[in-house]
Amino acid sequence: MVRLTRAQQQARTRATVLGAAAAEFAEHGYADAKIDRIASRVDLTRGAVYSNFPSKRSLYLAVLLDSWPHAPHGSVEALHTDAASASEAFARTWLERLPLAADDAATARLRSGSVTGVFDDDNGRAVLGELTRLEALMLALSLESCPPSAARRVRVAELILTMLHGADHLAGAAPGFGDPFDVARACGHLAGLDLADTWDPPHLGFIKAAELCDDPWPEPEDGIVVVLGAARLSAAEEAVRAAAPGERVTIAVVTDSPTETGALVRLRITGLAACLRRTFPAAAAPPVHVDLDEGPALATAIGAAIADDTEAAVRVRAGRVLARARGRGAGHAVAVAIPPADTSTGRDPS
Structure with missing residues (x-):
């Protein structure tokens, strides 16, 4: 008989809870999922679940981190010669995670990594705003490395992310609506907009x-x-x-x-x-x-x-x-x- 170390037993319990939680969230969604049902699925106590995950929100996020395919499928895209083609290629890659039309609402949210309704307090919403701005900066800096030259492409990146997150929301709320290839092409066209994007915040002085x-x-x-x-x-x-x-x-x-x-x-x-x-x-x-x-x-x-x-x-x-x-x-x-x-x-x- 193989005796597990304490760390190994904790890792096994954590994995067991994650599996049960994934099934619970896929069946009932985040709002209606119950910690008691998650515990009963694997014959654990409510306290055993909370000893590994301090809240339902932390457990839901752990499920997403454990199951969501962060690395999109397929090979690396070819070098793009301009910002428009790079924007379209980025959008195609991002849209690969969209839920399928046949997915139910809870499964669709898990597939897309949705946190809608999970961070609905003021602090959570503020963090989401700051986080999305950082995402836009990361995308913009990559686009700025592509011709034609531009001093700043943050506003274009913000528009692209707005369109992509909108497509994500509609894929869950209205399955089958819209064509992701059209969305990707539209993102490519956004790169050509002249938004007079400058960087000169007055407070820095x-x-x-x-x-x-x-x-x-x-x-x-x-x-x-x-x-x-x-x-x-x-x-x-x-x-x-x-x-x-x-x-x-x-x-x-x-x-x-x-x-x-x-x-x-x-x-x-x-x-x-x-x-x-x-x-x-x-x-x-x-x-x-x-x-x-x-x-x-x-x-x-x-x-x-x-x-x-x-x-x-x-x-x-x-x-x-x-x-x-x-x-x-x-x-x-x-x-x-x-x-x-x-x-x-x-x-x-x-």
Whole structure:
């Protein structure tokens, strides 16, 4: 008889609960699913379920993360010669996850990774808004690497995501409506719109200047490291636009609710990143990295709180921190604190 270790037994129980929960959510949907029924499906107590997942919401998100195919099927898309063809290819890849017309409502929501009705409180809705803005930035930066040249394509990316999320909603609410190939072609046409997209937020001129320093840094990567709470994710663009050309920007995401808010961010960002990898080759990818794993460790290294409203940043060169800032605009502050000529040589301009 093989005796399982405590960790192995916990992993087995967790997997068992996830399987039962997937069946419960597929049969009843999120709103009508019951923890007691999930427990009874596998002869566990309600307490055993909650010992592995602190809430129904965290359990639902764990099911999505466990079952949703973040990496779309098929081979990597070919290199696209312009923003329009890249937008259409991205949309085709994103739309692969749409539920089938024959799926019932609950199964459709699971298939598409829908969180409709799951985060309906004010804080949850605020995080979803910030998260979608970060997604738009990630898509825009990839589109900006495609001709014709454009200083900013965030507004186009926002329109594309609006259309795709609308198609996702209709696929669940009105199955069989619309043609996904038409939606993808429409996304390609959106890339050609002239939206006079500029980046000049007036508040950046009033943020507190970064502190110049010369401190050790434990990570090998040079560049700008911005720790952002889940309710401040849109501030990522402030660092990206102020960074020197080609400079690496790491966005480390933190939250004080890792099983709920953290799981939501992971679900959405990993899904989007998989679509971007399919559409844009690594050589054309922007030098921006969203870190979902080392956020708490990087926050500790910076001395920042692990909370949804955190905003702190450092600029690193050759294993040394040359500038640091906290509060609103921290990423922008460290990016403009040292002229690009100095970051290329590693000199401290002070």
